[in-house]
Every structure is written in structure tokens, then in C-alpha cells.
Amino acid sequence: MSNSKDASPIRDQDIEIKEIPDINAYIDIIKAAKTGRLIIFVGAGVSKLIGLPLWKEFAHKRLDEIFQRGLIDYRTYCDLKKQEPKKLLTICKMFMAENGITPQPAKEIFKIKDEYYKKYKEVYGKLYSMRAIYVTTNYDECLDNFALNIVEDEDITAESSACSNDSSRMTVKLKSPEGEIVINQSDLLESKLQNGNVIHIHGSVNDENNMIVTLNDYMLHYGSLSKDNHPELSIFLDRIFNTKYVVLFIGYGLEEYEILEYMLSKVKNPEKTRKHYMLYACFKEDKKLVSLLRKYYLGFGVELIPYDIGQKGYDQLITIIDKWSKVLNKLSNEQDYIQKMQFIDEVIEDRSPKFNINAKAVIEMAKEDESLEKYLFRKISDIRWLDLLIENGFYKPERVPNAIDKGDGYYSIPYWVNVDYLNKLLSNTENLNKEVISKILNIIQEISLYKDSEGNAIDNYHVWNQFTEIIGRIPNEYLTNEVLELVRVWTKSRFNIDFVVAKIGETLLDKFLNSDNPDDFKKVQIIIDIVTEVNEDKKTLVIGSHYFKKLFDKKTVELIARKCSIDFIKSYLNRVTEVLFKGVSRNTIKYGNEEFLIKLEDDRQKYIISVLQTDKEAITSIFLKQNYDRCKVLFEKEIAYCNDNDFTKHVLNWLYEILDESKFESNLHAKVRNLYYGLYSKCSYYSLYASYNMYNSDADELLLHFYKDIITNKFQAENVEEDKIIFLNNLLNNRYFALIKVALYVIGNLPDKYLTVILNNLDSEIMQLIIQESYFGDELRVILENINASEIDTEHISKILRLIECGPYSKYSSLEFDDTYKKVWKIKRLNALRHIPYFEEYISKNFQEVNSNIKLGPVIGEVHTTWNTEKTPLNQDDLTKMTNEELSDFLSTFKTEDIWEGSTVGGLGRTLSEHVKNNPEKYDSNLLPFINSAYFYIYEIFYGFLNAWREKKFINWNNILDFMLRYIDRDEFWNDTFIIDDSDWKANHNWTIGVFADLICEGTQDDKWAMGYDQVKKSKNLVLLILDRVSNYDERDENNDYIAYILNSIRGRVLKALLYISLYLKRNSTKENREETKWDNDLHTMFIRYMDSYVLDAYILFGMYLPQFIFLDKQWSKDKVNNITYENRNWEGFMVGYIYSRPIYKDVYILMKNHYKHSIYHAFKEEVIENVAQHIAVGYLNGLEEDINNELFDSVIEKWDYKMISKILWYFWTYDDKLSNYDEDEDKERIPKQDAERIRLKIIAFWNVLYRKYKDINSQELNDDDKKLISDSIKLIGILENLDEESVNRIRFAIPYSEVNHNTYYFIEKINKFASDRDSAEKRLTIGQLLLDMVKYNIPTYPEDEIVKLVEYLYEIKDENVKECADNVCNIYAKHNIEFLRDICLKHRDF
DSSP states (O other), X not given: OXXXXXXXXXXXXXXXXXXXXXXXXXXXXXXXXXXXXEEEEEOHHHHHTTTOOOHHHHHHHHHHHHHHTTSSOHHHHHHHHTSOHHHHHHHHHHHHHHTTOOOOOHHHHTOOOGGGHHHHHHHHHHHHTXXXXXXXXXXXXXXXXXXXXXXXXXXXXXTTSTTOOOOSEEEOOOOSSOOOEEOOGGGOOGGGOOTTOEEEXXXXXXXXGGOOOSHHHHHHXXXXXXXXXXXXXXXXXXXXXXXXXXXXXXXXXXXXXXHHHHHHTTOOSTTTSOOEEEEEEEOTTOHHHHHHHHHHHHTTTEEEEEEEXXXXXXXXXXXXXXXXXXXXXXXXXXXXXXXXXXXXXXXXXXXXXXXXXXXXXXXXXXXXXXXXXXXHHHHOXXXXXXXXXXXXXXXXXXXXXXXXXXXXXXXXXXXXXXXXXXXXXXXXXXXXXXXXXXXXXXXXXXXXXXXXXXXXXXOOHHHHHHHHHHHHHSOGGGOOHHHHHHHHHHTOOSSOOHHXXXXXXXXXXXXXXXXXXXXXXXXXXXXXXXXXXXXXXXXXXXXOHHHHHHHTOHHHHHHHHHHOOHHHHHHHHHHHHHHHOOOEEEEEEEETTEEEEEEEEEOSSXXXXXXXXXXXXXXXXXXXXXXXXXXXXXXXXXXXXOOHHHHHHXXXXXXXXXXXXXXXXXXXXXXXXXXXXXHHOTTOSSOTTSOGGGOOSBHHHHHHHHXXXXXXXXXXXXXXXXXXXXXXXXXXXXSXXXXXXXXXXXXXHOHHHHHHHHHTTTTSHHHHHHHHOGGGHHHHHHHHHTOOGGGOOHHHHHHHHHHHHTOSOGGGGGSTTHHHHHHHHHHHHXXXXXXXXXXXHHHHHHOTTSOTTOXXXXXXXXXXXXXXXXXXXXXXXXXXXXXXXXXXXXXXXXXXXXXXXXXXXXXHHHHHHHHHXXXXXXXXXXXXXXXXXXXXXXXHHHHHHHHHHHTTOOOOXXXXXXXXXXXXXXXXXXXXXXXXXOTXXXXXXXXXXXXXXXXXXXXXXXXXXXXXXXXXXXXXXXXXXXXXXXXXXXXXXXXXXXXXXXXXXXXXXXXXXXXXHHHHHHHHHTTTTOSXXXXXXXXXXXXXXXXXXXXXXXXXXXXXXXXXHHHHOHHHHHHHHHHOOSSSHHHHHHHHHHHHOOOOOHHHHHHTHHHHHHHHTSOOOHHHHHHHHHHHHHHHHTTTTGGGTTHHHHHHHHHOOHHHHHHHHHHHHTTTGGGSOTTSOTTSOOOOHHHHHHHHHHHHHHHHHHHHHHTTSOGGGOOHHHHHHHHHGGGGGGGOSSOOHHHHHHHXXXXXXXXXXXXXXXXXXXXXXXXXXXXXXXXXXXXXXXXXXXXXXXXXXXXXXXHHHHHHHHHHSOOHHHHHHHHHHHHHHHHTTOOTTHHHHXXXXXX
């Protein structure tokens, strides 16, 4: 049958009237069913089949009630019975109301009688199994019972039905519940048009008062009044008949045509609208009538589907329902997401009066589907939605998504797109009014303060970030202190949300700081207080260091300082003090042969001093973890707050009272004082002048720098005032050293204003502390350097000098160089004052022998590694000018004097090595002066030769080798005579041996750039001498890392030199016409000696260079390999060394078979196991196992160790591009075509093994490693040439696990390579189904262009199955609010 909307005229004789029309001929119905757009309009003709009254019969029943009560005579009864049903029902209702008659309940009238119940279940069960949207003008509950699944589910036999010719049995299968029942006019919404829903547009017997029955009812709902009073039905019918839906009328007869025409009158432009259909009962001879009616209904956009009732009468409809249900049941689907999104888009754009009704439908859809909710909130931006959303609970705290536990301590925090709408609202200045802002602030407050039944607050940092943006848009006058205090809640989280805190600071600080309203600075203080709050760990702030520095940049700090008051600075001191508070200080004290732990606590009211007994083993744990479980308190005392001197006296007196004074260690005084300082010295070791980049993440340092910058900027910008001087004096006398440093920093930066604070305190104990303690060094230096000579008098000078001359505290008196230290200590302070003539003169008289460049500085300066920053006494030019003799003498006498300030041995060594590299001829021409030089310098000289040779610079090998031999061939060398007496460079003779061996290796490994044959012979003698002396060395592999060990051990490096010499001699013996064509006997004998002595180094080297040893002596090497026993350190070392080597040779692979096999089951470290697997994978693919029947590969498969199988998978994956694409990118490595197919089949065979191993195992039974392997098998897609059935099965099996090991991207990239413009529909369907499988489990979003290309490829061919597959893919993306496929889908839609 034609599907065209402009159907050509059909002649009467051409009209077919069958008993069962073919539903497949009506393509619109089929397509609509597949896409969830089929509406079955159920009329009374269906319920009449099961004995329920038609509309006219219902009217007669009401008339019968009046007549039976004797209220009308028979003549009137007969006259009324002739009236059409609507009029009669209207009259009956009025008459009954006037006479106070309660009519029989409609529920009883439309109740199914027992004798019809079985037929009812058959008819309506099959009707409902069509899985369409059901709209009905019937009042009965026939469909409702199936939608709610309250009909008993049982087999229905065809024989039990008098109207079915099908002898098969059919079970009506229902889900629970299937759909929703809609009976209220207010619920007639687009959102209700879902498969399985039953919509009573005229009401239901379950709400008889609201049934549309009378003329007045029809006028209200269909007439001109309906637009004002009941617009829902009109709008609903408009959606049904004039949009995407296809309506199929079933069970409408002649007596219902008036109602039908009411509804069809809603069809707009029937010639352009989508076609609807009506099953029409007639006799096959009624072709003329059908032809006329067909033309009539086509005017409403409805096509008649006539069917012949000549045999069964109206029961013929049952047979049609039966047959059609079998087709539609299989085809019907829900409406896809793109359709629903289109509807939402239409409503958003709608500016007509229908908006409120349709918006309500959108709200209902969003309530039921989270994806549509997200889509809605992403799209809307106007004010019309706000009240609707609030009323429907979309901003209830319970809707805020919680963190999702991903396991292993990982959480996912869902983004709540609902808040974005509020943000968009406020971005429109028209909405910045009190009413809107009040509603939004109420939402923010309710969510911020919410706690669930267990007392848990909301913890979603995305929401707090969004709220911050909203607050930033609201005018300042609406943001009260109470509102801003809500912001504090947002910083409390179990997750790291410093970026949220940063956003709060950036948004709100700038907002209030740039306000002219003086009250807004109070809000600034609240924000500063919030963003600099300290975490529970008391170590970090709620804002990270990076964000802190960015937030409080120079400009912002200056602005805060300019606007804040001194009261703010005073109050903020509490926050700084909070992070500096330590609470506990500990130290150990020796008492006779015992060691006690002494602990000081500050409980914020007093000091508590304790002496604890413990064991040495526990002390480390105590200091690191503050775990005192293993300690016993021996003595305890409380002490009132006091200064350091008084505290020290109190504690010493107490200790001497309770214990024997004579048994204490001599420096007890210093330890007690340090105990006190331990409470208050936090953050005092570094200079406050250190670069801002030195900020770390610790709260104390961040706040300290911030605080001193605020004060400095504030005091610099304003005049000197008494309250500022008092504040600085108080800060200077604070117990916390860091705050004293802040005071000193401010004074040092503003000496013209506040130096008097220091000068007036010169007699105080605090100045004695500042001068004498090293904590304040850098800040003190700046102050001293900034004292203007004209501003101080002789009294000030005398006081300062007296403080310096007192020297450091006596705790330093135990140092060995006491006088020297004191002089250095004093000159550091005096140097800062030497710009004052008196102090310059004083220094020149008393400190001539002390380095005058020494500066006062922090306890800990900026840290550099000494390797790169050590100073050298000689530069490159100095070394060039010196003779080797002069240099040797200098090396023998130079010592490190000051590792921090002066030149060092290390610095000299580095400079020397660099000079040798650049000028090797200066040194190799005359090395003898260095014959007694320290090992360290010889190491550096030869390291220079090594680098020179690597840079292709010539060196005099004869002189160098002669020197090597002479240097080591004496007892002094082996007795470590030439160690430098330097605490940092204890280089011994091993250093020299190592660099000698490395240099020989470098000179023999490449024949094109090697020493001469005769020099190699000299090297041989040197190596044999060394190996003879070091054979009994006790070197151990402490880290169980054989490769690292062999590369660094002395014997390993020298044995490697032996090997390189051996290889050189064998390679070059023929060239030189010599006789040595075998392995040099002396070298061979030495190596055998080491092997026979079971020296680990020799075994590792033998494995690492096995092919080279075979080259030297094939039979000896084979015998040795076969005789090495398993399960000992030497075998492990040999095997690890061998596995480390590349490439793999077939003869060696076969030789190593038993060792490989044993390695498969040996407990090696992970990287060794993986390398064993890769070796065997190489052997398997390259045919190395053919002579051993894949014995090794089969053993790996049998063991099925995750690490091994994973490595094999990885290795096979590397063949991806090597096996194909011979016409592309010639630079890529390719496998010859003749080998490619063999390798491909081997990899596929392995893939099949993996597939068969797992395919029948339930997912819950697989462990994480199993799932990773299955996931990684997706990588093998790239080696396939085509998608045969077996390959598709393997891929399909792996797809659910693809993202376990992040292989979704690879799937998309590689599946595309199988797509071609010439592909058949069958192949496209295969690729489409694989893609569909993937998106059902994991939604790939990258590479987007590849996904788009794949979907376009599916749509290109006009095949319904392929198109349906592509539609499903697009809809899954749409459901997850990923829209880049939406336009493609719409472009290929035919509705």
C-alpha cells in the first residue's frame, strides 16, 4: 500500500478489503512503532467485544434508571431514547440532579462480566502487547489493568477463543508495572506519551465526576471556551495529530464519529501533516462506500484500513489484534532521546500561551529521567522556568549528587548542572532584582546548611564552585555577613578543594576590595578569614600554596593593607599564632649510662615538663609519630608561663632536686633551653627575605609571609603612630620567634620610620636573644645594614658592641674550635655594621685574620646541591696556565675550609675533569706528576679522558695505560693510601679501578674508534692484574637488582673490560695477521677462575653477553650454559643478565630452553618476569620454537601468569602497523609480506586461547587482572585484516571490559580501518553492532572525528537495520548528554 502523503487516487475496483490487512504494508506504522511514536487510539468498539456498553448503550442505561423509578412515562422514555447519546446523557444528568437521584456508578456499568473475563484477557492482553502509547475515549479500566499488571498472567489458548484460527499457545508477558494511567485533564502532557501508558482523554470510571459526558463537558473541553478553561486537551491533541506521532484508531464505529471528528478537527494542514490510520470494519463488497469514506478522512490526514467482517462479524477485530500484536511486539521501542530533546528545544523556544502546559510536560520528563534533566538545565536560561523548577523540587538539597565511591580510595564527584541555570539567570542584568535574588539565595542557604538523617552535610565541590560564581554576580548590597558565612561551609570537605577556595577568594576579594562602600571591607575580612582557615591537620590551609600566592599577589596585598585597619592586623595575629602553635617539644638527655626522654607541653595555660623512661629503639618512633605508648613517665612538673631564662632555671633546679646533678651530661643547660625554643621556633630557620617562590604548602609559612607583607605595606603607606609602635613592640616581645622575625622584617624595611623601636630595646632581654640567637640572622643583618651612622650615638654603639661581644650562648662552648667559631660568629654581625666608621675601624683592629666577606644570614638558606654549586679554587684559565707539576702540588695541599662559603675539593675535582675533557693532550703527555695524587683527583682526570674519547678527541693511550699500570701496581694503592682527608670525598681505590675499566671498555668496543692492537695488549695486562687482586672482594647486591649491581660493581666493570678486550682481540687477530683466532687463553683462564669461584658478577656478565661469549668459544659456552644449576643466586644473576640482552638468536634461544622453562615458574621480580615473557613471545612469533614444538610458549599459557600474559599481549600489539598498510608511510617498520600472514595467524591463535579461557566465565568470577587482560585483547584488533565471525565474537566479548584498562579509544581508532565506502549493508551492520555494543558499556568521546566518521559511514547506506543501529548509537550518546552526533542523526531522520 502506498506510503505517500499525497496518495494517488485509487479506483473502487482496486480497493482491497481483506479479513486481516497486512500491517507491514503500512510503513509509517512500522517506523512509528520502532521509534516509540505509535499511538493506538482505542475506541468503544474494542470494549464492546467483551460485553461492555457502547456510548449509546451507556446513555440508555442512564435513561432506564429514570424510567424504572417511574419519573417519566413510557412515551417520553421512547422519545428520549431516539436522541443521540451526548444529548441524552446531558438530559439524564440534569434530570437526576433536579430529582436528587444518585445514578448507578459508572464503574459498575463498565465492569467486565465473568463470562467475558477470559476473552478480555486475550483481547486486551494482545492489544497491550503491541507496546504502543494508548490513548482512549473509553471510560473503562480494560487497558489500565494490564498497564498496572494486575491481570493474572497465564497461557491463553487459541481454542478457548471462538474467533481465532491459530492453534498455538501464546503467553502474554508483562513487566511490573508496564505503564502509567492518566485520567486527569491537567496531566495530559507530552511527557505522558510513552509506551505502555494509558491516557483517558475523556476521564475514567475511577473519577466519575470528571468524566467528559455531557454537552457542556464537550463545550468546555472542545469548544471555543476550552482555550481559557481547559487548554490541556486541546494542546495535547495538537501534539498527537500535528507533530511526530502516528495515530492508529482501533474500535471506532459510526456512533463515535462525532467524537472522532471533534478530535480530527485538530489536524492542521492535513495534506502536509503525518498520515494517521483507522481500522474500519466493513464488508468486502463495500468498496464504493470505503472509497468515499477514504477520501473524506484523507481530508483529516487519516487513511482508512478496511477489513472484512463477512465471516466473523465484529469479532474479526480480535484476529487482527492477534496478528498485528505479534509484529508490533517485536518492533516497538521507546521514544529515543533525540526526539525528547527536540521536544524540549521546541518548548524552550515557545513564546505562545501553550508554553505553560508544555513546560509542565518537560518538567515531568526531567523528573523521570536524569539525562533529560541535565539536558534541560543545559539549555534553559530565561526566568519563566525558575518558579516551575523550585515548585517541582529541582533545587531540593536531596537532589544534589553525592560523591561516588570508585574503590581503592578514589571518588567521582558528579557535576550538578541544575545550578548552571541560576548562573545564567543572573548573567542577565534584567533578573538582578530583589525577588529573583532572594529565591536564589534561599536555594543556596538551604543546600549549604542541609544535613541528612545521619548528620552528613553535602560535599560536592562542583556545587560550591558554581555557588561562588553566583555570589559573584549578585550585587554587594544583597550579600550580608550571614550570606557570606555560608561560604565557610563550602570549604569543609574530605576532598582536596583548594581550587574552590581559590575561586571564592578570587571572586569575592576583588568584588569587595574594589568597592567604595567602607562596610564592604568588613566582608573582605570575612573572606580572608575563610580562605586562610587552617585544616584539621594544623599544617595546611584550606587553600593550596599555588592558589594562595596567586590570590594574594603584590597588588592585592597592597590594596588590603591600604583598606584594612590596625585592628584587623591585631585580630589576624590570632590566626598566625594558631598555625605557629606547636604544643609539644621533645629532646633526649643522658643521665649516667641511661638516656631519658624529656618532653615539654604547652596546654595553653601553663607548661608541663615530663621525664620519661624509654628504650633506644622506641626513640625514633616517638620523635616521628609522637607515640608515647612505650614510655613511662618518671617525673612531671607544671610551670607557669615564663621567658626562656626563667624556664631554664626552673627546670634545671627541678632536675637537680629529683636526680643526681653529677650524672647529667655537660650540655644539659643547652638542651633544656632548646626544649623551650622547640615550642616557639617554628618557621624561624628561613629568612623572611627569601624569594616568594620558596613558599611551600605549610600554613605557617604562607600566613607568615602574608602577614608580614600586610603589615609592611600598611606601615609604609601611613604615618608613624603610637599604636603602630606599640604593636611592633608587642610583636618584638612575642614568644614565637617567627613573629619576632616579622617585627624585625617590618623595621628593616622601614628603618626611617621604626628603627627607634630597636634602638629603644637595646637594653632588653629580647635584643640579647635577637643578637645572640641564629634564628634572626637575616632580618637582623638588614636592620644593622640600614642603621644610619648619623642617627645613632656613642651610647647606641656601645650597647650594640656589648651585645655582640657577649658572643653566642654558652651552649656552643663544647665545640672543638671554640675561639674560631666565636670570631666567625662576631664578624658576621660586625660586617653588617662596617658602613659605620667606628665598626669598620673596630673590625680592622681585631679581626684581620677572619674572612671579611662572611655575612650574617638565616639558619637555613636557599638549598642547592653541592654537586653543582660547589666553589672551586682554580678556574679553567688557572688550570691552563699551571704546569702538571704545579697542579699536582696544589692538589696535594688543598683542603676544604668552609663547605658552605668557600672552595671545596668537590668543586676543584669537577673543574679539573672538565678541563681534561677539553684539553686531554695537556694531561696525557705528562701524567707522572700525578702518580701520588689522591684517588679522587685521578678519578676526575680519567673521567675527563673518558668524556674526551666519547667526543672523538684523540688521547695518548700508551701514556695513559702506562700510568694506569704504574699507579695501581704498588701496595700503597691497594692499602687506600691516597684517600683525601676530607669529610665529603672519601674516594678510595675502587673509584680509580672503576673509571680505568670504563675507559678501557670505551676504547675497545668500537673497532672504528678504538685504541691500537698493542695498546689493547697492554690493557689486557692491566685488567688481569686488577682481577687477580679483586677476586676476593666482598661486594653485595643490597637491592636485589642484578643489572644495577653489575653496572656499578668493581669486579663487574673490570670483567666487562676483560670481555671487551677478548672480543677486540678475536675480531682483529686475523686483520693483524696474528695467530690468536681463539679466545685469548690468559683472559679465558681468568674468566673461568671467576666462574669456578661462583663470583656473581661473572655469571651476570655471562648471561648478559652470552652471544658474545659463544662467539669467543662456542663449545665452552654451551657446556657452561648446560652445567649451570638452577635455584641459586648465580643462576638468577645469569638469567637476569641474559633476559636483559637483545637481540635474541635462534641457536641461543634453543640452547637456553631449559633455563627459560625454569624461569617461567621462578619467583623473579616483576620486570624480569615480563622480560622472560617477551623473550618467549619473540621466539613464538619468529619461529624460534619450531624445533621444540612451542614448548616454552605452551608453558607460559599453561601457567597463565598475569604479568607474563600482559607482556605478551603488549608485544603482540606492537605488530599492529607492521603487518599491513604497505602502501602507506614507507618510513614505518614493516614485516615482509611473506612473513606477515604467518605472524598474524600466530597472534590470532593466542587471542583465541585467551577468548576460550574466559568466554564462559561469569564476570563476577573474574578478578581485576583477568579483566585487564580481556580489555587489552582489544588492542589486537589492529592485526586483523578483516572482520570474520570469530574475530567479531572475540571483539564483542572484550568490549564490556574495554575501559578496565583504557582501551576504548583504541577500539574506535582501529575499528574505523575496516570501514570502506564500498562496504555492503551486512558489513556495515557488523561494524555498527560492534560500535553499539561499545557505547552500551562505555561511551567513547575521543577521537571525536573518528566516531563521527564511523556513524556517517553507517548512515550512508539506505538500509533500515543499519540505520536503526546508527540511531541507537546516536541516542545513547544523547542520553549521556553528549551531543556531537545529534545533528548527524537528525540529518538522516525521515520523520
